[in-house]
Structures are given as C-alpha cells and as structure tokens.
Amino acid sequence: MEFLQWMKGEHQEARQLLRKALQSDGRAREQAWQKFCDEMRIHHRLEEKYLYPLGEGFGPTREIAVHAIEETQKTERLLDELDPSASWFAEEAEELQRMLEDHIEEEENELVPKLMDGVPVDQQSKLVQKLQEAKQFEMQSAR
Numbered sequence: 001m002e003f004l005q006w007m008k009g010e011h012q013e014a015r016q017l018l019r020k021a022l023q024s025d026g027r028a029r030e031q032a033w034q035k036f037c038d039e040m041r042i043h044h045r046l047e048e049k050y051l052y053p054l055g056e057g058f059g060p061t062r063e064i065a066v067h068a069i070e071e072t073q074k075t076e077r078l079l080d081e082l083d084p085s086a087s088w089f090a091e092e093a094e095e096l097q098r099m100l101e102d103h104i105e106e107e108e109n110e111l112v113p114k115l116m117d118g119v120p121v122d123q124q125s126k127l128v129q130k131l132q133e134a135k136q137f138e139m140q141s142a143r
Helices: 001-021 024-054 057-080 089-116 121-142
Strands: none
Touching: 001 024, 001 057, 001 089, 001 121, 024 089, 024 121, 057 089
C-alpha cells in the first residue's frame, strides 16, 4: 500500500469522528469527542515519530514539516481545551475542523508526496505496516 493512500484513510477516519461529535449531543457527543481526541492523539504521536522526522532534514519539505508540527501542537492544545458539554463547543469545534482540513490538505498535497517521491512502493508498504502496528499498540495501551 502506498503511504499517501494509508494517510488519506486515516484522515477520512478523523473527519468522520469529528463530524459525529459535532452532530451529536449530550452523552453521545461526549463519547464521540473522546474517541476523536484519543484517535487524534495517537495519529499525532505516529506522525511525530515516523513522518515529520523524514521531512525535517530535507530542504523542500523542512518548512512544511515544521509548520505541520506547529499545527499539531496547536491542535493538541485545542483538544485539551474544548469541552463537549459547553454551549460554545460547536463553534470552537468547527474552528478545529477548519484547521484540521488545512492540515490534511498540506499533508496530502505537499508534504507526503514530496517525502514519498522516489520511495519504492514496497518500502512505503513497510512504513505503512509499521504505522499500523504502532497504532494498534497505542490503541491497546490507551484502553
């Protein structure tokens, strides 16, 4: 599997989880929000460990990787601050949704294509497998 294909699937899952939190209310919203936060934190840790270091050393991708790291840190702060039971939650979560879309667009259209340019599909598949295993481990550890 190509890395970009895997990343797009991860991003689609994040979009769906956030949409569910925005469309729910009460206890269902709190549960959906918690699942979204858990998934995002795992996704961020994987990006910080496996993806961003690939881009930090190369001229054309260094700036994009540094920007992505900054966005990830800002997103983490918002995840900590947002309260799904607050009256202002939907408005703030929609701002997070816009940030998430910008971040996804940059990763899918700039960072990942540049990082994976010239990387054979079999090596990309090995990276995807490593990420899938790491995600599974993180999810089991979080329970």
